[in-house]
Amino acid sequence: MHEVSIAEALAQQVTEAASRHGLATVRQIGVCVGARSGVVPDALAFAFEILRAGPVLGAATLDVRATDGDDLRLEWIEGE
């Protein structure tokens, strides 16, 4: 399913955001997934778990907020 390619895009985006904000390690990633986005939250979390690697993302987990709309957004990242 396309959740794998979406997880790849997300990993790239989180890595960039972490570097922008000076975070060496990301623990949690806040993602908003709309009911009409065409993305299944569980499948996205599973795909991300398989893909995550390296010092920045290796231990990161997704915190998915489900909404009614069609948005698919990276909302926040947490780490140090």
Place this chain on the structure above:
Amino acid sequence: MRVEVLERVLKVNDALAEEVRATLDLAGTLAINLIGSPGSGKTALLEQTAGILHPRVRLGVIEGDIATTRDAERIARCGVPAVQIETRLVGNACHLDANLVRAALTRLPLAEIQVLFIENVGNLVCPSAYDLGEHLRVVVASVPEGDDKPRKYPSTFGRAAAVVLNKVDLLPVTDFSLPAFTEGLREVTGAPLFPLSARTGEGLGTWLAWVEAQREVARRVS
């Protein structure tokens, strides 16, 4: 430490899609992203459309499949410029993305194409998340798939500028209810519905008129 990011997850794809749209606009080409299940008759619809409209309206086609160049060959036999994207070469993707379309555009004589159809990989779910840089989306459903599809796939049907219901010649031999399909469709979109049969040609006229009208609208705006 928590920091706000607030970005669309597919922002890289979206940026490429804007680039594709700018290229199309510069060439004066209207692009239609055709989404539907495998076997719904997307290619058959394009063959019929090409047979009647082309070359009075000059068409071009980008075909997306996981494997084979079958569909592009079918379209090329209609005398329409066609290129095939095989996603087996890029990780078996179940959908097209803007990057693939951008590359395919370089293999087409864009200046000679007034309406470009991009036939997505057969799939009613994944393609809906990816902006390809198209101007309009059209969903192709078909009678044997059942009349509950708009309600089951609202994210796909909800973003369609028009919906084609293909294989209406099979209505008498199935339990498909056209009123039920229409009612479900109206719950998710007000887009026009074109019931037709790409096999018999029934109902094709209104679909073709819609395509031509979209072309006219696009030309007046640009």
